[in-house]
Amino acid sequence: MSTNQPEWLDNAVFYEIYPQSFCDTNGDGIGDFNGIISKLDYIKELGCNAIWLNPCFASPFGDAGYDVSDYYSAAPRYGTNEDLKRLFEEVHNRDMHVLLDLVPGHTSVEHKWFKESLKAEHNEFTDRYVWTDSIWEEPQGMGCIRGISDRDGSCAVNFFSHQPALNYGFYKPDRPWQQSMDDEGPKATLEELKNIMRFWLGMGCDGFRVDMAGSLVKHDEDSKGTIALWQNVREFLDNEFPSAAMVSEWGEPDKSIQGGFHMDFLLHFGPSHYNDLFRCEEPFFSDRGKGDVSEFVAKYKENYEKSERKGLICIPSGNHDMDRLARSIHGDNLKIAFAFLLSMPGAPFIYYGDEIGMRYVENLVSVEGGYGRTGSRSPMQWDSSTNAGFSSAPKEKLYIPQDESADRPTAEAQLADKNSLYNEIKKLITIRQKHAALQSKGEIEFVYAEKNAYPLAYIRSAGDEKLLVVINPADREVSFDSNIMPKESIYSFGGTVSFADGKVTVSPKSAGYYKI
Numbered sequence: 001m002s003t004n005q006p007e008w009l010d011n012a013v014f015y016e017i018y019p020q021s022f023c024d025t026n027g028d029g030i031g032d033f034n035g036i037i038s039k040l041d042y043i044k045e046l047g048c049n050a051i052w053l054n055p056c057f058a059s060p061f062g063d064a065g066y067d068v069s070d071y072y073s074a075a076p077r078y079g080t081n082e083d084l085k086r087l088f089e090e091v092h093n094r095d096m097h098v099l100l101d102l103v104p105g106h107t108s109v110e111h112k113w114f115k116e117s118l119k120a121e122h123n124e125f126t127d128r129y130v131w132t133d134s135i136w137e138e139p140q141g142m143g144c145i146r147g148i149s150d151r152d153g154s155c156a157v158n159f160f161s162h163q164p165a166l167n168y169g170f171y172k173p174d175r176p177w178q179q180s181m182d183d184e185g186p187k188a189t190l191e192e193l194k195n196i197m198r199f200w201l202g203m204g205c206d207g208f209r210v211d212m213a214g215s216l217v218k219h220d221e222d223s224k225g226t227i228a229l230w231q232n233v234r235e236f237l238d239n240e241f242p243s244a245a246m247v248s249e250w251g252e253p254d255k256s257i258q259g260g261f262h263m264d265f266l267l268h269f270g271p272s273h274y275n276d277l278f279r280c281e282e283p284f285f286s287d288r289g290k291g292d293v294s295e296f297v298a299k300y301k302e303n304y305e306k307s308e309r310k311g312l313i314c315i316p317s318g319n320h321d322m323d324r325l326a327r328s329i330h331g332d333n334l335k336i337a338f339a340f341l342l343s344m345p346g347a348p349f350i351y352y353g354d355e356i357g358m359r360y361v362e363n364l365v366s367v368e369g370g371y372g373r374t375g376s377r378s379p380m381q382w383d384s385s386t387n388a389g390f391s392s393a394p395k396e397k398l399y400i401p402q403d404e405s406a407d408r409p410t411a412e413a414q415l416a417d418k419n420s421l422y423n424e425i426k427k428l429i430t431i432r433q434k435h436a437a438l439q440s441k442g443e444i445e446f447v448y449a450e451k452n453a454y455p456l457a458y459i460r461s462a463g464d465e466k467l468l469v470v471i472n473p474a475d476r477e478v479s480f481d482s483n484i485m486p487k488e489s490i491y492s493f494g495g496t497v498s499f500a501d502g503k504v505t506v507s508p509k510s511a512g513y514y515k516i
Helices: 007-011 033-038 040-046 081-093 112-117 184-203 221-240 253-258 294-306 332-341 371-376 411-416 421-434
Strands: 014-017 050-053 070-074 097-102 143-146 154-157 207-210 245-248 263-265 349-351 443-448 456-462 465-472 478-481 488-493 497-500 503-506 510-515
Touching: 033 040, 033 081, 040 421, 070 081, 070 184, 081 097, 081 184, 097 184, 097 245, 184 207, 184 221, 221 253, 253 263, 253 294, 294 443, 332 421, 332 465, 332 488, 332 510, 411 421, 421 488, 465 503, 497 510
Parallel strands: 014 050, 014 349, 050 097, 097 207, 207 245, 245 263
Antiparallel strands: 143 154, 443 456, 456 465, 465 510, 478 503, 488 510, 497 503
């Protein structure tokens, strides 16, 4: 399927904001829209020109806002719809763009649609969710809610037991209660999804990052039904909002791009081998140099070819669902990891605080469905003032406890240190923006990515420009056979990379970009 990509995505570098932990301006211990507005210049100064805002709609916050109770209202804890509209305007005033996080697969049990669907008498919301027709039958392969109303049946849930699954139909129904995609209930759900998108695009957002985008149609062989559903959405967007950007949490770029998405996230679960890089017993980017990048590269190349070499695969530094990057990668290796992240195709996504090396806060009690993820969601550390400048609330009222370490990183300290992680990332983004070959659509060809071996080397190209990227996180000198002779170095970190006698030799803990 041909999809017109908004031009601004070509050089987009995203900054992910978890709103409740970013900046609190009213002293309640929870971040808010005005706090985000107050920090837009900081994000722009880093070099990011786009923002992904985690869910900010009304919610009981059983799952940090991924349990929506009203898609048309901003969560009061963050501000009003008018505040959110002003946030869009302030983003645009800085030549930046913003994606909202859209959760189309389920709602909260507090949503009025679900409350109506609980009723025994038939109404317009009876088929808005996936219900069996008997309380004694649960939906196969899914959890369910049952026995909480007069309605006979069990309602499927997508993950937590308070997240009933919205009904987009079954690709191949095989039970009487399973509706097809063409039945009235699933069609009404899809039209309502379009209405939600219309509302926020009309308000000024630039598009959506879509949660669990590949999960909407049930019993969906090879995702054929879900691809068709998103193609329907793509047609609507092309007609009404042709410049709206769509990024999917799917993890299968060949499917999501066929469905009309512009970009797809590599997930930290599933077959991507993303975790081999940063989050496993021996990550490739650890200076111990015992990792393996080969399976990640093999899977990346497979997805790259499947998605027609469009290079629209986003590799995030982390997100609200993963351990902090700095939990497993330390010191200069964080800089080397970003030399990789900011030289790959697709739009890079930097999770708030990763640019200063914020740490995972250990041993926290779960907050709002975070469980093991809670330690990655602690409040941003801005400066050396009370609560690291996040909030004027008493410490015990903060959304999540902060890193209490005396040496905790802060944005203020890192801005002042020319050798900081923040300033290295800023430099890398500047270089990326000067070279089309390093941006989203530049092609990639892997030169060296062998099993249990270092370094990693690849060529990025666009038009006449060709750049070699060499990455060695290991604490030892490494080399590989190659006759490449670069014309000029455009970036180097750590030691040296030398080219001689048919060999490329790389100093320990080094990275470099070279014109060839």
